[in-house]
Amino acid sequence: MNQEQLADHLVPYVLAPRRNLEFLDLDLGDELQVETMLLENEENAEFCSILNRSNHRAFGGRDDMGMPLWVLLDCAILPSAVVGFMLPVERAPDAVVDRLDIDDDYEGYIPVSEYCGCPTVEEDCVSGFSLHSHLVGQGIATRTKALAMAVYGARSQIGVTQFYNPAIRVHVRFGAMEILVHRPAVHTHSEDSFVYRLELPPRQVLLNMATGSDVFGQSTIPEGIRWEFDPDNEMMQGRLARHLREEGQVWLIPPGWRATEEGCELHMVLG
Numbered sequence: 001m002n003q004e005q006l007a008d009h010l011v012p013y014v015l016a017p018r019r020n021l022e023f024l025d026l027d028l029g030d031e032l033q034v035e036t037m038l039l040e041n042e043e044n045a046e047f048c049s050i051l052n053r054s055n056h057r058a059f060g061g062r063d064d065m066g067m068p069l070w071v072l073l074d075c076a077i078l079p080s081a082v083v084g085f086m087l088p089v090e091r092a093p094d095a096v097v098d099r100l101d102i103d104d105d106y107e108g109y110i111p112v113s114e115y116c117g118c119p120t121v122e123e124d125c126v127s128g129f130s131l132h133s134h135l136v137g138q139g140i141a142t143r144t145k146a147l148a149m150a151v152y153g154a155r156s157q158i159g160v161t162q163f164y165n166p167a168i169r170v171h172v173r174f175g176a177m178e179i180l181v182h183r184p185a186v187h188t189h190s191e192d193s194f195v196y197r198l199e200l201p202p203r204q205v206l207l208n209m210a211t212g213s214d215v216f217g218q219s220t221i222p223e224g225i226r227w228e229f230d231p232d233n234e235m236m237q238g239r240l241a242r243h244l245r246e247e248g249q250v251w252l253i254p255p256g257w258r259a260t261e262e263g264c265e266l267h268m269v270l271g
């Protein structure tokens with residue numbers, strides 16, 4: 001099955017407790033008919049288990065950033081909803097079925113992408129995590145993040161990522177990413193990480209991005225000094241840390257991240 005045919009079979013899903021549904025925006029138009037997977041429905045147990053395996057495959061398992069099951073429940077499902085795209089098992093590529101260890105007799109849907117966003121103390125701002133996709137290079141991660149933000153009705157988002165992570169190319173499609181915390185002390189990969197904030201595009205743009213008809217949100221590039229940042233260069237890391245300490249602002253701007261022969265480079269603006 002080619003990519004276009006595969007895309008035709010993707011179904012948006014929302015996994016949540018029943019009482020959260022009234023707080024989510026699930027009326028997203030004809031092209032995004034969301035399937036709700038209720039936490040209370042025992043028939044969804046295997047789906048949840050696949051979802052957790054999916055997160056572990058994407059984030060290096062239990063010894064790295066793989067989410068314990070209780071975190072999936074306490075931090076993602078209970079306060080909010082897990083959002084993504086899924087495929088009927090018979091449509092899923094063999095590589096995905098193998099990677100997610102799907103039982104031969106499983107007949108349900110396979111989640112092929114996921115995003116979690118839990119509410120924060122700030123109104124309409126979510127803390128996003130666990131963005132991943134097993135159908136790489138087809139815009140699915142971008143569509144997933146957009147879908148999730150539309151479902152939550154979020155206007156802004158905070159999150160953590162790593163300087164070396166090409167997912168920056170996905171996040172930056174939603175707007176200039178303001179770096180809030182350089183190398184947060186509380187992280188599994190503290191030295192490689194930063195905390196960012198995004199002001200999200202309007203709902204309709206998010207919906208267009210969720211269907212794939214828009215690839216980028218509308219974003220204004222902040223004014224300031226352009227900087228090609230090499231995360232392997234400790235002088236640059238020091239300058240970034242100093243700039244933030246002295247209350248300067250730093251944004252990542254599109255395309256955000258680029259592989260280089262030596263490693264990677266990030267596109268920043270210092271304000």
Ligand SMILES: CC(C)(COP(=O)(O)OP(=O)(O)OC[C@H]1O[C@@H](n2cnc3c(N)ncnc32)[C@H](O)[C@@H]1OP(=O)(O)O)[C@@H](O)C(=O)NCCC(=O)NCCS
Pocket residue numbers: 058059130131132133134135136137138139140141142143160161162165166167169170255259
């Ligand atoms: C990173 C990840 C989410 C991308 O998923 P995806 O579905 O391929 O993403 P998209 O198709 O929406 O890609 C959007 C952009 O990112 C780029 N991109 C994605 N993965 C890339 C990679 N490994 N190397 C270079 N560019 C990459 C795409 O080329 C595209 O950019 P372009 O069209 O400007 O070239 C996926 O590879 C993944 O699940 N990684 C493991 C988990 C992870 O690290 N998540 C990020 C947490 S912050």
